[in-house]
Structure formats: structure tokens, C-alpha cells
Amino acid sequence: MTEHLTLSEFASERTIASKLTDETVTMTADERVATYLIEDQMADLTDAIREAVQNGIDSPGSSRVLVSISPERSLILDDGAGVNLKSTEGRRNLSVLGAGSKQRSDDETIGEWGIGKGAIIAKGAVRIWSHDTALHFDYRDRRDSGPWAEINGRDGQLEDTDHHLEGMLVEIDHYEDEVPDSDSYRWRRYVRDLRKRFAYVRSRTGVSVVINGESVDKGDPLESVTDSNRPSLTRVTDDAILALEYAPHEGLDIYSNGLYVTTKREYGLGGVIVSKGNLTLNFARNDIQSGCKRWQRIERALEQARDDLYSDVSDDRLTAESREVMVEELAANSKREDQWASRKLFQLATESRISLEEIQAAPEIGWVTGAEKGADKLVERGYVVLDTSDTATHRLRELATADETSIDLPSTFDVGKQAESEGVWTGYHRIDDESQLNADQRRYLRFARVLASELGIDRDVYYGEASADAWTDGRSYIVITDSAVTSRQRAVWMHDLYLVLLHEAAHQTSSANRPSHGHHFESTFRSFVEDPGNRDAFADLVQQVLDEGFGAVFEEHGHS
Structure with missing residues (x-):
């Protein structure tokens, strides 16, 4: 009676006992081509395991492929017909790069090139066992004991095994530099990605794949x-x-x-x-x-x-990615213009949406990128001012500018000049020459810079002119204005600047012209204000000013 072993028994060192033959099998190919196929064709260990699993799935009669993967080694066992390694054809299929019975036009198997074996031997010392024979490789010559002791390079060694295996077992004893730290996110990602690779194999081939004891099949x-x-x-x-x-x-x-x-x-x-x-x-x-x-x-x-x-997605639910795809289709297919011209795919300077039909009906249109010179006020007066900080709107302008679309758009006007002529210019001007600031403004600015540093706000602070108390680009700077302070009394204006800085720090996008004060902003701002660490930092700085004076505090923090 033939003895059949479990996967865990295959993993035991006790099953390796065998008799090495005198026959050496060389992984054949042109030297440079072979090096590329073996070392460079696959990105990581999961690619090698994928190749071994694919071979198991493709094996005639296979119904299940079991995979055991750990940072030390991987085992891939299938219950198919296996390979007769004692035959010339069997040895050739597993030792010659590009050899094998698979054809690219063959839809009965999922492998194609017959070169996956190169990826496998690149990732560790390998044993391929089927029936009564095993084939060993140690491509990098990293092993000096066991069945790999006398093997190196592309030369493989055949052996007669003590046990008979109906299917095929591929064992990869991992090279250390091919495996990430077992405690790292990269190792967890390896296993997760490997499960994903075979999620629908059973639905197409009928072969189930089990990884570390868990089926990866996601069904229909x-x-x-x-x-x-x-x-x-x-x-x-x-x-x-x-x-x-x-x-x-x-x-x-x-x-x-x-x-x-x-x-x-x-x-x-x-x-x-x-x-x-x-x-x-x-x-x-x-x-x-x-x-x-x-x-x-x-x-x-x-x-x-x-x-x-x-057609089942409302315009307000369309994401920027989807709208950009639709713009590409509009530009490439005139039928889409008839189909989607009435859909609100583009963004105005007020962040509201507008359709292509509405754009084309306007006598003129303007373009801005984010907040600019009263653009939102012009929109409120009936002008069409399109905001190219929105990716779909930006793509429309790109296509129109490059004449890559048949979409007709109206002529354009200068938004800044139009806003100024309408008397709605609410521009945001940053004062770069700080010598223009009066004594109070310089004191406000220096205190704001020191306070921002103490609060951990990693943005530069400037002084400027605008109707708003302050504004930010949401990333690198905050600009305060005269209206940021409500009183010349020291205790009042210091607290004013404390709230203004936290307010602008809560903005993750530009707050100029049309700040977004939705639920996310309100939650962030409230958490900043209620943070005990922020309150303590502000109180400590105020106390230091009271004890030492503004001059000493500014000098200590490098803002004299």
C-alpha cells in the first residue's frame, strides 16, 4: 500500500531522507537570458509562490492546492497527476526555462510561459518532489548541508525519495534577503496579497486553493x-x-x-x-x-x-475621478456629449457644479485655480468662472487648450480685471516687505510666529491685507490681517491670535475666499481648541510674556 503523508508531515525534516543520484540537471538557457529570467522577472516571494501554485492548479486531475507559507519556508502541494522526473520530458519541463506543455493560446491552463520555475529557484533553496523522485536547486549556493549541500547555480540534483507522492510538492527554503521581517507590515501584506491572487481561481478552474489552512475562494x-x-x-x-x-x-x-x-x-x-x-x-x-x-x-x-x-449615480455623488473619466469620454466621443452634456460635471469658483450645456450657453467664461480675486462674487452675479483646482474641470481646460476635443467652448475673459471692474475684488495680499508694518502689526506677527511654533503648527506665518481675519493654503503658510485682533488690550489680542491660528490650522485646504466649514472642519477646530496641550502651551507663553516682556520672549525664540 502506498503511504500518503499530510502537508505538515511533508514539512518535517524526517521526510527528507533520500538517496542522491549521480545525475545533475541544469536549468538551461542562454547565460544572460537565464540570469534575467531567474533573477529579474519577478518582484518578490509571492510571485514565486504564485508560479508554484499555478503549476499545481494546471496539473491534470488537480482539485486542491495546499499552501503553507512562513518567513522560513513555503510549501505548495497539489493532488494532481504530478511529473515523472525519471523521464526525459519530465526533467526537461522542470529544468529548461521556457520548456513545458503549456501554450499561450491554451485556456485550459492559467500558466503561459514555462519560465515560472526561474522565479521559484531565485527565492530560496528549492525541492520539487513528485512520485518517487525529487529535484533540488540552490541557485545562490546558500546551503551547505542536507540535500542542497553539493548544489549551486542553475544545476539541479535528482534524488530518489523514501516515500511516494502522487501529486507534486514544491518546497522553497527562503533565502533570508527575500523575506521581510515577520513582525513587519510587509510580511502581513505578503500573505494578504497572496490570498487575493487566487480569490476566483476555483470559479474558473474548479481547483480550490488553501493558504495556511484557510480557503481563499471568494465564490461566484x-x-x-x-x-x-x-x-x-x-x-x-x-x-x-x-x-x-x-x-x-x-x-x-x-x-x-x-x-x-x-x-x-x-x-x-x-x-x-x-x-x-x-x-x-x-x-x-x-x-x-x-x-x-x-x-x-x-x-x-x-x-x-x-x-x-x-446613469444610476446622481451628479452630486460623482467623484472627481469619475467626472474626469466622463470628461475624457466627452472629448473622445461625440455621442457622449449628447448623453452627458446636461450632467453637472464641472466646478465653479463657488464650488458648486455646472453642466457642459450651461457652460456653452454662457457668452464668455473665466478660469481660475482656487480662490482668486473675487471669482466667487462674479459667479454670484451670473458669470461662469470655472475652478481648475477640480481635476475634471482642469482636464476640460487642458483638452480645449490643446485642441484635443471637438467640444465648443465660449471665449474667455480675465477674471481679475472683470472682478475689479465690477467692484467685487476681495483679493488676498501678503505683505512680503515687513518693514512696511507698523509697530503693533510687527508685534502681532512675531507673537503669532512664536505661538504657532509652541502649538506645533508647522506652517510659516505672515502678515497681509484682506477682509478676512486670516487665510491659509492648507499646507505651508498662514497669513493674519488687522481684523484678526479685536482689541489693542494685550490679553485680548493674544487670545484672538490663539483662536485664529488654531482656526486656520484646522483648514486642510485653502481658506481664501470660500473657506469650507463643514462637519470635518468644525470637529478638527473644536479638538484643537479643547486640546489641553494647546491650552497649556498658550498659557505658558502668555505667562512668559508677562514675566519677561515681549522683547526677551521674541529674542529667545529667534524673532527679535
Whole structure:
């Protein structure tokens, strides 16, 4: 009776006992080509494990592939027909780069190139065991004991094993520099990414993949969006299964015959696409080649499905990513102009939305980037002033400027000049020459700079002119004005500046002209004001001023 061992037993050192043969098997290829195929074709350890798992899935008669992965070594065991390593063909298939029975046109298997074995031997000392024979490699010559003691480079060594194995076992004894720290996020990401790679393999091949005792199968791809709380759509074509949802920030996961390839974000959608048959992939198998006919057909079906899904998404829910995709479609396809011209895809200087129809109906339009010279006031008076800090609006201007679209737009006007002529210029002027400031203004500015440093606000502080108390770009600077202080009494204006600085620090985007004071801002500002550390820092600085005077405090902090 043939003895069959469990995966854990295969992992035991006791199962390695064998008799080395005198036969050496060389991983054959041109020297430079072989080095590239072995060392450079794959990014990390998960690519090597993926290749071994793919071989297990493709093995005739295989129904399950078990994977055990740890920082020390990985084991990949399938229950397929295995390989007769004592035959010339069997040895060739596992030792010659590019050799194998797989064809690129073969949709019955998910492997293509017959070169995955190169990725496997690059990541550690390797044992490939099937039936009564095993083949060993130690490409980097890192092992000086056990079955790898006398092996190095592309030369492999055959052995006769003490136990019979019906399928195939691939053991990768990891090279240390191929594995991240087991306590690091990178190791957790390795395991997570490996699970994702085979999420829909069973749906296409019938072969289940189990990693560290847990099945990775996600079932029917169509069910992946069944419980989505977002607009969703499913569609089945001759080439693919499409399960789409309106989640553009997440991107669209692409699976070739059930095997994860890449996540594409340029379609403005989330969900999954599982091809029926293999896609033509690049060498590393992490993207789709541009000439893939099947993907071209899938793309056409995807674009139609996306348009149908967008019709169920209200204009106010469209993200900037989705609107930018729609702008590209508007520019490239005149039919889309008829379909989407009435949708509010573009942003005005007041942050409200406007449609292409409304833009085209205007006698003239203006362009601004963020807050600029009363642009919002012009919009309130009926002018069309478009804000190119919005990516979709920016893309429209780019396409129009480069004459890359048939979309007709009105002529443009100078926003600053128009605002000035209308008497609505509320420009924000920063005073760069601080010698122009009077004594009070200089004192306010220096105190604000010291206070910002004590509060941990990592933004430069300047003085300026505007109707607002202050403004910020949300990243690098804050500008205070005369109206930031409500009294010349020292205790009052110091507290005024304390609140103004925290207010502007709570802004993560520009607060000029049209600050956003939504729930997120209010929550952030309140947390800053109520922070005991901020209150203590302010109180300590005020006490220091009372004890030492402004001059000494400013000099101590480098603002004399």
C-alpha cells in the first residue's frame, strides 16, 4: 500500500531522507537570458509562490492546492497527476526555462510561459518532489548541508525519495534577503496579497486553493457586489464576468481566468472583472499587454456597462475621478456629449457644479485655480468662472487648450480685471516687505510666529491685507490681517491670535475666499481648541510674556 503523508508531515525534516543520484540537471538557457529570467522577472516571494501554485492548479486531475507559507519556508502541494522526473520530458519541463506543455493560446491552463520555475529557484533553496523522485536547486549556493549541500547555480540534483507522492510538492527554503521581517507590515501584506491572487481561481478552474489552512475562494464573482450599498451592476459576456460598483477610489480588480493581475483605476469604478480564459499578460504577469484581443473586447463591454452604471449615480455623488473619466469620454466621443452634456460635471469658483450645456450657453467664461480675486462674487452675479483646482474641470481646460476635443467652448475673459471692474475684488495680499508694518502689526506677527511654533503648527506665518481675519493654503503658510485682533488690550489680542491660528490650522485646504466649514472642519477646530496641550502651551507663553516682556520672549525664540 502506498503511504500518503499530510502537508505538515511533508514539512518535517524526517521526510527528507533520500538517496542522491549521480545525475545533475541544469536549468538551461542562454547565460544572460537565464540570469534575467531567474533573477529579474519577478518582484518578490509571492510571485514565486504564485508560479508554484499555478503549476499545481494546471496539473491534470488537480482539485486542491495546499499552501503553507512562513518567513522560513513555503510549501505548495497539489493532488494532481504530478511529473515523472525519471523521464526525459519530465526533467526537461522542470529544468529548461521556457520548456513545458503549456501554450499561450491554451485556456485550459492559467500558466503561459514555462519560465515560472526561474522565479521559484531565485527565492530560496528549492525541492520539487513528485512520485518517487525529487529535484533540488540552490541557485545562490546558500546551503551547505542536507540535500542542497553539493548544489549551486542553475544545476539541479535528482534524488530518489523514501516515500511516494502522487501529486507534486514544491518546497522553497527562503533565502533570508527575500523575506521581510515577520513582525513587519510587509510580511502581513505578503500573505494578504497572496490570498487575493487566487480569490476566483476555483470559479474558473474548479481547483480550490488553501493558504495556511484557510480557503481563499471568494465564490461566484457576480455575488461580490450583491450586498453593496452603492449603485452596482453585473454583466456576463462571452469573454468575462463583470461585477461593478460605484467605488472609484477602490479601483477595479482584474482577474485573468480567476488569477489576480492588477487593479485599474482609470475606469472610475470598483468591483471585479474575471476573464473567461487567459488574458495576454506582460512578463511579470502584473498587467495586460496592449495587444490582448480578449481584453479589447472586455473593455468595450466595460465601457458600456460603466455608462449604464453612471446613469444610476446622481451628479452630486460623482467623484472627481469619475467626472474626469466622463470628461475624457466627452472629448473622445461625440455621442457622449449628447448623453452627458446636461450632467453637472464641472466646478465653479463657488464650488458648486455646472453642466457642459450651461457652460456653452454662457457668452464668455473665466478660469481660475482656487480662490482668486473675487471669482466667487462674479459667479454670484451670473458669470461662469470655472475652478481648475477640480481635476475634471482642469482636464476640460487642458483638452480645449490643446485642441484635443471637438467640444465648443465660449471665449474667455480675465477674471481679475472683470472682478475689479465690477467692484467685487476681495483679493488676498501678503505683505512680503515687513518693514512696511507698523509697530503693533510687527508685534502681532512675531507673537503669532512664536505661538504657532509652541502649538506645533508647522506652517510659516505672515502678515497681509484682506477682509478676512486670516487665510491659509492648507499646507505651508498662514497669513493674519488687522481684523484678526479685536482689541489693542494685550490679553485680548493674544487670545484672538490663539483662536485664529488654531482656526486656520484646522483648514486642510485653502481658506481664501470660500473657506469650507463643514462637519470635518468644525470637529478638527473644536479638538484643537479643547486640546489641553494647546491650552497649556498658550498659557505658558502668555505667562512668559508677562514675566519677561515681549522683547526677551521674541529674542529667545529667534524673532527679535
